[in-house]
Amino acid sequence: MWCSRMALRRLQQVAVTPLNMAGGLTSKVQREMSTLPRVYITRQIPPEGLKILRESGQVQFELWDSDDVPVPRKELLQKVKGVDGLVCVLTEKIDTELLDAAGPNLKVLSTMSVGFDHLSLEELKKRGIRVGYTPDVLTDSVAELTVALLLTTSRRLIEATHEAKTGGWGTWRTLWLCGHELAGSTVGILGLGRIGVAIAERLAPFKVKKFIYADVAPRPELASVINAEYVSFDELAKQSDFLSVCCALTPETKEICNKDLFSKMKNTSIFINTSRGGVVNQEDLYEALSTGQIAGAGLDVTVPEPLPTSHPLFTLKNCVILPHIASASYATRNNMSALAANNLLLGLRGEPMIKELKL
Numbered sequence: 001m002w003c004s005r006m007a008l009r010r011l012q013q014v015a016v017t018p019l020n021m022a023g024g025l026t027s028k029v030q031r032e033m034s035t036l037p038r039v040y041i042t043r044q045i046p047p048e049g050l051k052i053l054r055e056s057g058q059v060q061f062e063l064w065d066s067d068d069v070p071v072p073r074k075e076l077l078q079k080v081k082g083v084d085g086l087v088c089v090l091t092e093k094i095d096t097e098l099l100d101a102a103g104p105n106l107k108v109l110s111t112m113s114v115g116f117d118h119l120s121l122e123e124l125k126k127r128g129i130r131v132g133y134t135p136d137v138l139t140d141s142v143a144e145l146t147v148a149l150l151l152t153t154s155r156r157l158i159e160a161t162h163e164a165k166t167g168g169w170g171t172w173r174t175l176w177l178c179g180h181e182l183a184g185s186t187v188g189i190l191g192l193g194r195i196g197v198a199i200a201e202r203l204a205p206f207k208v209k210k211f212i213y214a215d216v217a218p219r220p221e222l223a224s225v226i227n228a229e230y231v232s233f234d235e236l237a238k239q240s241d242f243l244s245v246c247c248a249l250t251p252e253t254k255e256i257c258n259k260d261l262f263s264k265m266k267n268t269s270i271f272i273n274t275s276r277g278g279v280v281n282q283e284d285l286y287e288a289l290s291t292g293q294i295a296g297a298g299l300d301v302t303v304p305e306p307l308p309t310s311h312p313l314f315t316l317k318n319c320v321i322l323p324h325i326a327s328a329s330y331a332t333r334n335n336m337s338a339l340a341a342n343n344l345l346l347g348l349r350g351e352p353m354i355k356e357l358k359l
């Protein structure tokens with residue numbers, strides 16, 4: 001259950017201080033407890049994960065006691081010194097500097113995210129640090145939000161509520177606030193994985209005519225679930241009425257959605273991104289949206305995050321921007337924290353993690 005902030009604070013105070021945990025015990029027990037592996041948690045993660053760590057009796061942990069502000073880098077570099085394990089979220093860059101600061105004790109990193117573009121995988125591999133992450137548990141939540149964002153963008157819901165609230169709602173008009181419908185459309189998925197399949201499964205009942213996808217290679221097993229056709233990147237751009245970006249951010253996919261892609265899309269197309277902002281060249285997207293090259297865009301992710309309120313994309317009526325909330329349901333975030341905690345504990349025991357990145 002989601003507990004109150006005060007209750008959570010109390011839990012943490014008990015959990016984070018081994019001497020408190022051992023209060024009243026003999027000094028021998030205190031000594032034994034202090035030899036537990038040390039873990040730093042870079043964020044106040046949801047309670048399920050903290051409960052698992054606390055009740056495991058396997059680790060002593062300290063955490064950055066806030067969800068509103070990320071741990072300052074300087075503090076993080078101090079806190080990780082000598083830890084055996086680290087739990088992080090996507091706002092922390094886990095790079096050479098941080099791993100140097102942590103030192104050779106660090107054996108396990110567990111990120112509470114499916115994305116791993118904030119981790120220097122090469123460095124982690126070089127140092128033999130095992131990495132846990134949280135795929136699958138967020139698939140439903142992300143797919144749901146993607147559908148919501150797609151419909152919000154294509155049916156111009158933000159514009160519509162604004163007009164209704166601010167007196168723009170005059171008589172019923174034949175073409176006012178018209179958008180684009182899913183029925184009879186071609187939906188393209190860039191990067192077909194679990195999330196892409198889950199999005200397509202949810203869109204199919206809207207009478208989509210055809211699903212297509214582009215990826216580094218065909219993925220017949222996944223594609224067969226949604227009867228999707230493998231096409232080239234160019235064909236994806238040309239044919240898609242709705243293009244949903246689901247690929248991970250890697251050096252290969254950085255700004256892959258740029259002028260070249262947008263120029264091949266239809267003027268009536270809707271572009272949706274719920275993966276990472278870095279896959280899009282935002283200047284090119286602004287150009288495509290403001291010149292009518294494409295009809296609209298729905299973005300849950302941007303560069304940077306938060307996107308400054310003065311950013312030109314915020315001036316466009318045909319661009320809907322959300323603050324990276326695709327996995328933000330209570331159930332999913334709790335499941336992510338539980339998976340991150342279990343991955344960490346398994347990793348520290350030298351056992352296979354539930355979800356481990358192959359480095």
Ligand SMILES: O=C(O)[C@H](O)CO
Nearest residue numbers: 090112113114115327
């Ligand atoms: O990578 C992730 O997990 C999402 O972007 C946030 O939940």
